[in-house]
Amino acid sequence: MHHTFSDMTFCIRTFGCQMNKHDSERIAGMLEGLGALQVETSEEADMVVFMTCCVREAADVRLMGQVASLKNLPLREGAAIGRRIIAVGGCIGQRDGEKLTRELPHLDVVFGTHNLGSLPKLMERAIGGEGHQIEVLDSAETFPTDLPTAREHSWAAWLPITIGCNNFCSYCIVPYVRGREKSRSLEDVVAEAKAYVDAGVKEITLLGQNVNSYGRDLYGAPRFDDLLDAIDGTGIARLRFATSHPKDLTDGVIERFGTLRSLMPALHLPVQSGSDRILEAMNRRYTRDHYLELIAKLRKACPDIALSSDIIVGFPGETEKDFEDTYRLVEEVGYNQVFTFIYSKREGTPAASIEDSTPREVIQERFDRLVDLVQDKAWQSNQSDKGKTVEVLVEGASKRDSGILAGKSPKNQTVHAKVSAGQSAEDLAGSFVNVRVDEAKTWYLAGTVVDADEGARGSDGC
Template sequence: MNEEQRKEMSQIQSKDPNSADQNNLNRIKQKTSDDFMKYFETTYQPPNMRDAQRRKKKDTDVLYDFSIPEDMDQSGSGKKYMIRTYGCQMNEHDTEVMAGIFEAMGYESTSNTKEADVILLNTCAIRENAENRVFGEIGHLKPLKLENPNLVLGICGCMSQEESVVNRILKKHPFIDLIFGTHNIHRLPQLLKEAMFGKEMVIDVWSKEGDIIENLPRSRKGNIKAWVNIMYGCDKFCTYCIVPYTRGKERSRMPKDIIQEVRHLAAQGYKEVTLLGQNVNAYGKDLDIEYGLGDLMDELRSIDLPRIRFTTSHPRDFDDRLIEVLAKGGNMLDHIHLPVQSGNTDVLKIMGRKYSREEYLELVGKIRTAMPEATLTTDIIVGFPNETAEQFEDTISLVEEVGFEHAYTFIYSPRDNTPAAKMKDNIPMDEKKARLQRLNKIVNQQSADAMSQYEGEIVDVLVEGESKNNPDVLAGYTKRNKLVNFRAPDSVIGQIIPVKIIKAKTWSLDGELVQEKVEVN
């Protein structure tokens, strides 16, 4: 933006934001956007599979020197921020970090868009649905920007790492002030400063993964359950998946930093921690020491914390050492989410999953032998390019053989710049929907059957708060991740208490408090 444009924009913003001069603001933003398009097209390098696969794992460093820049310290005093989060637990974790940075700058959180001085959409790129929701929300936010030109609107997260998304924002949504990706969250204060005072669209998207920043502030939701990121990125390059491009290659945190964080959470009174990673059981493979997820979990067993989970696993990296540690029990929970994606070996090969149907079933057998009561859940894609009816039948038979108690099922959604997006897809949508409906019917029945076994049983429930559907009912989860609804005093929230199951439903359990075993404050 040149000096003349800056002066004109400054004059416009000093006036009533509802005046006719708002049209001039849009014109200048559009012109600035056009300038950025030229810059973007000549300098930005979109994620490239070949380059990403060749990239060395030691390109990242571990840094412990994060701090809020002096000129941004308390810059948010008297101001409010809002972050809307889409997608997985990793995105939720990133939101906690960004919220921590905002609050370290003096901002307060708000859920009211009209009160916010900064609004960020933390986005997901896994499926087309998620992208459509975000662009719909961008459209809804435009009137707020017209009413208040000083409002900072930002798009961050996985979608921001996609070239097509950035291009679309530049061309169709020039009122957006800030675009940044998944590798530079620690630069939020600097980026916010540029967006606020530069008054032009700020784009800071890296096609290469960043360093591991260890002392970032966090604003966690509640004080009962917490997420702890143990690694970033993924090296598997499944042909349908955008994650290796949006999140980069695998980078593991040092064990001492993870253990210290979990100990700190236990000292604060948290009852459950979930270890996060795009491919969490590949943890440690990029370190210079012989140390994997099983070794880390074994050390965490000694911490006085009731429950420890992890997600999400890749079957290829689920080794015997991890099974051995999980089988020891204690605070190691035997609810395992193990995405299979397809039950047919040929489809798995085209997906780039790097295991066969037989190898997956062999792994399930090992888990069942070591932990007979283990709960297994999974992810399944229906209608992958050219999946035949016979290949789909293999998925059905595998689901029935394993007996998954829950499954996240999806119709295949092509993602730009992934190998699968270039594959010929000759399966009619009606057929895909029919397959999904049939699969869901089986999964729902298996879930209902598993739930029915809990009727009459007494289970330990970690009480999280009020039920979403009834404020007079409390809700919590068993160690096998079963949702339980029951009536009890609010004083038990945050405790692990015994509840007798009186009714089983497909996806939840109804129970009653075992009064004589509960200490009510």
């Protein structure tokens, strides 16, 4: 079995959330373990795997276009098989199953969110000429972390602590394609974190659709704060997590931002709307006041915390007053970053049946106004770091200039700095350097590499 892969190449196209990126690393680990070589482009690949997201309509359109474009793409010279094998997994695979092969007849394999481990078997059958291979399960038999992984960076690791979601926000398809929430045992997560630290990993990001409810299914109550304590105890240099639901963010987790050595001063806390009426229609189960109380507690525990969020503009029935409530909340919080989206109807969700007569141009105008505000606030937030010295985890060279390093600050800001003569930005990847911030732009900081004893480590924590 799987002998077919030893002379083959593959590439993975990933859409959507960090969980999809992590799933892609698992797939790369499996295929590399079976002898296949990962390549960058579809042109070079004998097998192309699409890891899909169906949260927004644009993702469906992009997938269809990209799969269709492979139909007449010539194979690389010396390809091990006579035709390119195309697979679609992730959330669109889970949702659409067999329907995908009817719409895209040249698609070979469809798999879902619960059966990553089936992919090599399905690919092999497709290579063997056994026709379309479709396997979509209703739930996972094993946690995907049982599979091998090929991490994008040796110094950083995604670490899933839960899969699935129980929240059923009225606009969201995730619970229907990822299933009910399941937590890994605390011991399993900590053991994996220790293994990463032993392997030289500098930064771990804990993953879940709602990390704050971690452990409720196993222990009867959330134990996310206990988990943060235990992972901090492994000696990891940097710890982050995504994503948080405001209704489950506890005082205990908030306090950890002020007390844990490794927990970085940055939190992504999606608000979605600043209007109580819209929040109720979204089934978010918190109010504007409760959300703002959380922000106040976070800033008390960690005054320098960088906050980011998600906001949907144009949810069905949103009025100008509802939008103004959202706009004012963004003004009040002063986020470092906000991901803004125009509402996209997802069939199968409760919100899809809500009628809305708001003209598209009104929604677009609101969206544009919000984006302008978000950019202003992001610029203002970054000004507080000008002149400070920040510790940067180097990711490599800037895409525009190989002589400039790019990395992340504790607050998850992108930082650029010129490397010293005789040094290579790529060689510094995975190491920490101190950068004095000379310029603070909207979406990045720029500065000068300094020795560790030069200047205070201004925004390194709380």
